[in-house]
Amino acid sequence: NAGVTQTPKFRVLKTGQSMTLLCAQDMNHEYMYWYRQDPGMGLRLIHYSVGEGTTAKGEVPDGYNVSRLKKQNFLLGLESAAPSQTSVYFCASSPSGGRSPYEQYFGPGTRLTVT
Amino acid sequence: GENVEQHPSTLSVQEGDSAVIKCTYSDSASNYFPWYKQELGKRPQLIIDIRSNVGEKKDQRIAVTLNKTAKHFSLHITETQPEDSAVYFCAASYYGNNRLAFGKGNQVVVIP
Numbered sequence: 374n375a376g377v378t379q380t381p382k383f384r385v386l387k388t389g390q391s392m393t394l395l396c397a398q399d400m401n402h403e404y405m406y407w408y409r410q411d412p413g414m415g416l417r418l419i420h421y422s423v424g425e426g427t428t429a430k431g432e433v434p435d436g437y438n439v440s441r442l443k444k445q446n447f448l449l450g451l452e453s454a455a456p457s458q459t460s461v462y463f464c465a466s467s468p469s470g471g472r473s474p475y476e477q478y479f480g481p482g483t484r485l486t487v488t
Numbered sequence: 489g490e491n492v493e494q495h496p497s498t499l500s501v502q503e504g505d506s507a508v509i510k511c512t513y514s515d516s517a518s519n520y521f522p523w524y525k526q527e528l529g530k531r532p533q534l535i536i537d538i539r540s541n542v543g544e545k546k547d548q549r550i551a552v553t554l555n556k557t558a559k560h561f562s563l564h565i566t567e568t569q570p571e572d573s574a575v576y577f578c579a580a581s582y583y584g585n586n587r588l589a590f591g592k593g594n595q596v597v598v599i600p
Contacts, residue, residue, distance in 0.1 A: 404586050406587075413497075413592060414592060415577060415590050415591060415592035415593050416532065416577065416590040416593075417590075418587065421586070421587065423586055431587070463531065463532070467586065469586070475520050475522065475537075475581050475586070475588060476522065476534050476537070477534070477588060479531040479532050479533070480531060481530075481531050482531060
């Protein structure tokens with residue numbers, strides 16, 4: 374199993390450009406999450422999904438959109454990138470139910486720089 | 489919503505000594521408390537978790553204790569080794585909630 378994968382690993386954007394980050398998981402997990410990590414700020418939840426076709430806002434959703442058309446994929450979009458969106462983005466997935474229903478499995482991260 | 493705070497922000501310990509990181513939480517409904525470890529440039533990974541029906545859980549050199557009355561829980565690392573150097577995140581949630589509230593993280597530096 375590859376677990377949780379993210380593409381791309383690195384990206385540099387100019388202000389105003391758009392891009393999509395792809396997260397894929399092969400563990401048949403119901404829940405998927407997008408976080409951003411900034412120095413001293415910990416992990417902040419952007420958006421999440423509790424199943425195929427569903428999405429919900431997290432703690433810092435402004436400037437981002439998401440889609441979960443397939444269970445294994447969770448896409449994060451930036452329509453008009455801003456320097457404040459320079460960050461490391463982590464995707465995570467989690468099973469529903471079971472012994473550890475809340476363990477989240479993280480992807481390797483995407484480092485995004487907006488100039 | 490749940491608010492999780494971690495103290496201290498940075499902790500330096502001599503190799504072989506113990507390290508303790510404490511987290512406080514605000515929501516008395518929280519009943520699940522995991523700890524994640526993130527090495528430099530790597531992804532966060534779960535190292536131990538505890539549920540509110542137990543007060544302490546151990547796994548080799550790491551242990552977590554929970555005090556529900558005071559709303560705090562702590563990570564204990566004994567006999568620290570250089571590979572324990574990392575950022576540690578605590579989190580909290582409650583049964584039926586599929587989100588975790590993370591603390592801001594603690595940098596642990598083990599000095600050889």
